Amino acid sequence: MAAETDPAAGHGGRELLRSLVRSQRRRLCAAVLLAVAAVACQLVPYLMAYLVAVELVTQASPDGGVLIRYAVIALVAIAAGTALMGGALAISHVCAYWLLHRLRQRIAERLAVLPLGEVTRRGSGRIGKLAMEDVERIEVFIAHMLPDAVAALTVVAATTVWLFVVDWRLALAAVAVVPLAMLAMRHATRGSGAWVAQWHGAGMAMNQTVTEFLQGIKAVKVFNRQTDTVARATDAVRRYVDAETRWGTAFLPGGAAYFTVMAANVVVVVPVGLWLYRDGAVDLPTLLLFLLLALGYTAPLTKLTGYGSQLRQVRFGTDEIAALLDTPALPDTGRRVPLGPASVELTDVEFGYHPDRRVLDGVRIHAEAGRVTAIVGPSGSGKTTVARLVSRFFDVSAGQVRVGGVDVRDMAVDQLMDTVAVVFQDPFLFHDTIRANLTLGRPDLDDEAVHQAARAARCHDFILALPQGYDTVVGERGATLSGGERQRISIARALLKDAPVVVLDEATASTDPENEVWIQEAVANLAAGRTLLVIAHRLTTVRDADRIVVMTDGRVAESGRHDELLRADGTYARLWADATTSARWSLGVSGERSGAHT
Numbered sequence: 001m002a003a004e005t006d007p008a009a010g011h012g013g014r015e016l017l018r019s020l021v022r023s024q025r026r027r028l029c030a031a032v033l034l035a036v037a038a039v040a041c042q043l044v045p046y047l048m049a050y051l052v053a054v055e056l057v058t059q060a061s062p063d064g065g066v067l068i069r070y071a072v073i074a075l076v077a078i079a080a081g082t083a084l085m086g087g088a089l090a091i092s093h094v095c096a097y098w099l100l101h102r103l104r105q106r107i108a109e110r111l112a113v114l115p116l117g118e119v120t121r122r123g124s125g126r127i128g129k130l131a132m133e134d135v136e137r138i139e140v141f142i143a144h145m146l147p148d149a150v151a152a153l154t155v156v157a158a159t160t161v162w163l164f165v166v167d168w169r170l171a172l173a174a175v176a177v178v179p180l181a182m183l184a185m186r187h188a189t190r191g192s193g194a195w196v197a198q199w200h201g202a203g204m205a206m207n208q209t210v211t212e213f214l215q216g217i218k219a220v221k222v223f224n225r226q227t228d229t230v231a232r233a234t235d236a237v238r239r240y241v242d243a244e245t246r247w248g249t250a251f252l253p254g255g256a257a258y259f260t261v262m263a264a265n266v267v268v269v270v271p272v273g274l275w276l277y278r279d280g281a282v283d284l285p286t287l288l289l290f291l292l293l294a295l296g297y298t299a300p301l302t303k304l305t306g307y308g309s310q311l312r313q314v315r316f317g318t319d320e321i322a323a324l325l326d327t328p329a330l331p332d333t334g335r336r337v338p339l340g341p342a343s344v345e346l347t348d349v350e351f352g353y354h355p356d357r358r359v360l361d362g363v364r365i366h367a368e369a370g371r372v373t374a375i376v377g378p379s380g381s382g383k384t385t386v387a388r389l390v391s392r393f394f395d396v397s398a399g400q401v402r403v404g405g406v407d408v409r410d411m412a413v414d415q416l417m418d419t420v421a422v423v424f425q426d427p428f429l430f431h432d433t434i435r436a437n438l439t440l441g442r443p444d445l446d447d448e449a450v451h452q453a454a455r456a457a458r459c460h461d462f463i464l465a466l467p468q469g470y471d472t473v474v475g476e477r478g479a480t481l482s483g484g485e486r487q488r489i490s491i492a493r494a495l496l497k498d499a500p501v502v503v504l505d506e507a508t509a510s511t512d513p514e515n516e517v518w519i520q521e522a523v524a525n526l527a528a529g530r531t532l533l534v535i536a537h538r539l540t541t542v543r544d545a546d547r548i549v550v551m552t553d554g555r556v557a558e559s560g561r562h563d564e565l566l567r568a569d570g571t572y573a574r575l576w577a578d579a580t581t582s583a584r585w586s587l588g589v590s591g592e593r594s595g596a597h598t
């Protein structure tokens, strides 16, 4: 594999920030040089003011032409300073936006290759904050803080040298407050790392809660949980505000002392200056120059200190981004290998989402090529987990998952994705047209192919009945369609993908009988000529499967055809009895209800 030279690659936030700056060093150097030149221009008016004062004090009749020349030079310098600073900021913004784009692209690329577990563990709210807010902070750092901070440092250094060259006693008076102010700032920022960490953590939690609230808004309304869900979101916001307030309160005494001491240099410079002037040790122009420069001297220093605290916030974000970018991708050999018949085999598979809790224990399943294999079992027995392992959302802790006779870890991830199509319980539809959702990743497909798949998946008719047919935009996450419609679209998508193996995680939510028939027909069409592994949450839908695997507590309890399993009178027979009883019970209940209405 080629060595990483990407600007967004690295280890740790500090290194990430460094590599970002390094990757744009030429442009950033140009921006910094322009900013320094701008600062030099900004100091010219002070020099002109000093020269005007010298002219006024030393000449009995000052030369008007000379004074006008000084004024014009000052004006030109101000204009040049503004233009140069504008140029510096323009260049630094170009760099920052380029890096912003690159960094977001890298985050997206990394998310695409991470094991799914890593993505869900972090949560979409946290990742959203990271990709938007934290990346935005880096933009502020590169586009504004960097040239500004270098310019401020240049002002401080140049002014200090100038003051000492002109008069060391007055210069000492001007800088006397700085060490004291620095002590106050040290006190103010003592332990600030912990405060920033709390503030950052509270920000992450707030984002996660608010994102969850928005994503789960349907459930919130249906279960009438507005009050406590809003309370939870409000609580997260309050905790964020609290963290910010605590941080501010901890900073306040030292910070206030810092700003007071910095502003107090006038109290030192003015008396010392007047005393030296009275003794004839300095002339009036020098005194005026000091009053001008020394009083403005502390502003850039204060700016620099503010940037220090902002930098700490940037670092927290970059630490998180770096941790995400450094998370190992799902191992991918990148090798496409010859596959045998499209069977799916799990051999002695062990797996747990957390190291201390095993969810699958010695699971052996053989789904023969071209056959329908159903996995059934009580809720939480590990059925969906099996589906996730086949499509490598996670890798097994022990044992093997083979597709077409090859361990899924030994073939390219692309090859596995081409070989296996997955129909999820709650299929995700993008906020896009139905056509775009159907041809996901295969824009080459023509209308005829799309319509044929939609017919086979029993969704062509309802799509045509929509206002713009195939060009109808479905709402966010497909919210404008029913669960059954979404699942049939997802089946059409799998048909268009034309993978030899299909893993179908059947929807748990009960759909109306008509919808259920259509889904069954769609699934039957999907199964034709393919290996179908159905994760069944309702037994009635799988009685015709070629093989039924019964799972309990993460193990395979038994397997066989429907009749064989009933004869064996084991777990399946019990589950079947329960399912048929509850079906009769629910018919009875609805019968009573309909009776009550008549």
Ligand SMILES: Nc1ncnc2c1ncn2[C@@H]1O[C@H](COP(=O)(O)OP(=O)(O)OP(=O)(O)O)[C@@H](O)[C@H]1O
Binding pocket: 120, 353, 354, 359, 377, 378, 379, 380, 381, 382, 383, 384, 385, 386, 537
């Ligand atoms: N992302 C996850 N992180 C942690 N634990 C999980 C995760 N997904 C599932 N589990 C746990 O793993 C176990 C098996 O879950 P799984 O979803 O595979 O069961 P299932 O048989 O498909 O259940 P159901 O029929 O209710 O969908 C359960 O105890 C569940 O709580």
